[in-house]
Amino acid sequence: MAMEHSMAGTTSPETSSTVYRDIGIEVIRLDNPPVNALSSAVKTELNLAFDKAQQDAHITAIVIIGEGQHFCGGADIKEFGQVTRPSLSDLCVRIEQSHKPVVAAINGTCLGGGLELALACHYRVAASTAKLGLPEVGLGLIPGAGGTQRAPRLMGCAAALELILGAKPIAAQAALTNQLVDQLVEPGEVLQAALAVAQRLTEQSGEPRRSCDMPGLADTAQAREALEQARNGLARSNGLFAPQRAVEAVQAAIELTFEQGLAREKSLFEQCRQSPQRAGLIHAFMAERKAAKVPELAQAQALPVTRVGVIGAGTMGTGISLALLDAGYEVILVEREKTPLQRGVERIRDTYDKQVSKGRISEASKHERLARLTDTIEFSDLKPAQLVIEAVFEDLTVKQELFTLLGVICREDTILASNTSYLDVNEIARVVINPQRVIGIHFFSPANIMKLVEIIVAEQTDATTTATAFALATRLRKTPVRAGVCDGFIGNRMLAVYREAADLAVLDGASPYQVDQALRAFGFAMGPYQVMDLAGGDIAWATRQRRAPLRDPRLRQSGVSDALCQQGWFGQKSGRGYYLHEPGSPARPNPQVAAIVEQVRQAAGIKPVAFSDEDIAERYLMAMINEGANLLNDRIALRPSDIDVVLVNGYGFPRHLGGPMYHADQLGLANVLARLERYAERDPLFWRPSSLLVELAGSGRTFEDLNAA
Missing domain, CATH: 3.40.50.720 (NAD(P)-binding Rossmann-like Domain)
Known part of the structure; x- marks a missing residue:
């Protein structure tokens, strides 16, 4: 049994080292609870520990492992969007070019920069329960420490694209099958297995096996087909920036040398870092974590x-x-x-x-x-x-x-x-x-x-x-x-208002199909009338009937959806609604809807006007923001970012825009208020600006100020 000896002088909480002197192996432990994130301090200590091991003539191999239950969860969320030193990309190159074998002992979660670090090692031993992934595109970035260059060399172009664009971790067995790791062991045996591998590698002659030198990655028809399929899939992503750059980076891996590919990855990463989409995605990510912080959790413990x-x-x-x-x-x-x-x-x-x-x-x-x-x-x-x-x-x-x-x-x-x-x-x-x-x-x-x-x-x-x-x-x-308690809580209360904004646009001259198209172009996966058909028009109809006694009779009302329901046209479940739903065929517009819309307009004495797609999307969004402000004013939602979480995760608001309240700040609350006031000139009841929005715009404050408070 090898004996552990703590290295002299390794007192940093970010990393620690153990030397197995009888076999000449140093174990460097990443130690930054809870997931050993790669903060600047962790990278600095890892760099120093690696340097020391390289210079120690008694050390013949190095093992990198995470302290506790995880290998490394990636970048430190407190440093998102910052340029930190040392560069993880440079550190990975130094590790990869080491003449002493370096083994990654993956004992749990291994994500983002953590996986890029592992890919720079010469051999990877993983627990059978480990999860590995490159989730950067979900945060508006691409892997920036060689992940787009090393993963294709190990896995092949198609599998690497799936890993990077999917932004979700894969199981250890899938990682082994795709040659992302070299060996699986039981969770408690990772370190001993890594030590055995490191010892074996030191006994072999020649240079360590490096991911950058892996054979088999070539500009082949198969690789080109994988790239083309990826681009075709992204054509439906409403212009998301980071996935497009990720495909370009993987393309560089098959067309350029490794060093040139790293330079191209760095350039593309920087483009993503400066993208407004990256800021929106980071906001959505952080908002989800903030939503879990509520006053009651500081007052009481959960029951078992x-x-x-x-x-x-x-x-x-x-x-x-x-x-x-x-x-x-x-x-x-x-x-x-x-x-x-x-x-x-x-x-x-x-x-x-x-x-x-x-x-x-x-x-x-x-x-x-x-x-x-x-x-x-x-x-x-x-x-x-x-x-x-x-x-x-x-x-x-x-x-x-x-x-x-x-x-x-x-x-x-x-x-x-x-x-x-x-x-x-x-x-x-x-x-x-x-x-x-x-x-x-x-x-x-x-x-x-x-x-x-x-x-x-x-x-x-x-x-x-x-x-x-x-x-x-x-x-x-x-x-x-x-x-808090109100009719519909956060999401459904807002849904009722911004869906009514769509109904009023149809009443005043837009078609339901133009509305759906305009909102898909804005970034929603589906328009409101597609969603209504999918969910069942009878559900919303029952809600409108229940709310009817509480509704201000002075408010304008479309009545088109009610007329469809009175015909028994509830959408997909009945075969027709705003769309025709025929087995084996894609949904298509119901040609009878136009006549119903015209009848409703005539009954209301409305002369239709033309709408641009941009105006439709703007009205939809302004109604959403205004009702969100009302929810905050009524203390139904704790903070604006909570509303963003609900709309992004439950109602299809484009994640890269951060959420309606975050997006309102980007538009400028004074601009939002001005648009509401313009709409209110024709329809003062529905478009009455929220008192909170008026207050914030007047004082120059933002919804983000309320989040911070």
Whole structure:
């Protein structure tokens, strides 16, 4: 057994070194909790430790490993957008050119600059549970320390493009299959395996194997085809900057020398760093982390939850159950009748069968998850649950009756959560004896896939309940956002307003199809009428009917969507809505909609005017920003960045623009206010500027100032 000796003078918290003198190997440990991010201090210490090992004649090989559970999570988020020294790219070149073998011992997460560091090493040993990835394009950047040059040399052009453009980590087995790593071992054996490899490499003659010298990367028809396919895929990305630059960098890897490719990567990286899209994507990234910081978490600890009840085996109930099972919870799924319960359980089984067939989970994992599922028609079976989530019909009376029953059946400390999309959680809580345990947990469909969760804190919800709901969402790997109680909370309240702005544009002269086109051009994946057809026009119709008594009768109203619903045209589910939906064919405009629009205009005495696509998108955005300001003024949202998180993650707002409130700051709040005032000249009720927006614009402050506060 080799003996560990701490290196003299290595007291830095950023790195530490251990020398195995009997075998001449030095282990350099990255030490920057929680994920060993590559801060300037870490890179400086790594550089010094590497220099010292190179100069020590007794050292014949070097192993780099991360302290704790991770190898390296990439750049330090506190230094995003900054030019830091030493350069990671230069450090990677120094490591790669070392005449002493350098082995990366990948013990967990290995992302971004961390993977680029590992690729510069001469051999890579990874834990079988490791995750490896280059997520930079998701932050508006490209790998900037040789990742676009080394990955193609190891994996081939097509696999490298998939890794870089996908911006998501891959499993260790996939990394081995694609030759990104050389060996997999059990998690606790990574260091010993790396030491064995390092010792073996020192016994071999010749220079270490370097990624930059790997044979096989050539300007071939196969590589060109991969580049062309990547470009074709990006043609649908609405002009995202970083992915285009990433493809150019990988192209340089097959056309230029390694040194020339590094220079080209550096130039392209700098272009991305200065792009406004990079700033928007960084804002979205940081906003998601800020959203998890709510006052209640400083006041109380989350309760331990291992068993969760779900009421309702429809689409939402089964999606929530899948998310819970995936996260390791025991789930009690309750439905009133056996037939819908069986359908729901079958849907869960089918989902896992498909995941097994695609290699996403193993057969054993499927059985283990299903073993934690209990399905029942007996509500009394919910008694062991520490938290219960209802996903039943969106009707206040139905939910109140259910919560009255739960208040009797469940233990007094069981948290009772409603998955309501719109309804008043205060009214639901009032039927429960101890309403402090009632909260809204609004999942988005499909609940096992969508990341956003609104946590609706009612008047009497206590801090412990809120902390527990946030802990649940975090364990589900969701992005939770705190919201106060109002009709629709953050997302659906805003949706109602900016969708009405689209309806008014149609009423005044635009076509629904021009509106959809204009908003796709702006950056949304789908326009509002495409979304309505997909979700079902009857859902929005029911909401409008419910809200009708509360609506100011002086407000203008389009009525086109109501007229379609009265025809039974609910969109995809009925075969037609704004579009025709025929099996095996792409959706196409419904030719009968134009006549309905014209009838509505004539009934309202409106003479249609022409709209440009830019004007349509601007109105949509101004309505969104104005209602966001109203939400802040009403204290429904804690901060502007929380609204950005909701709209980006739940409603398709272009991520590279950061979110509507961030984008408003970029436009200038005085400019936003001026546009609203111009619209208000014709329609003063709908376009009345938010008092908060007026205040901010008048004082020269921004939404970012509120985020900082």
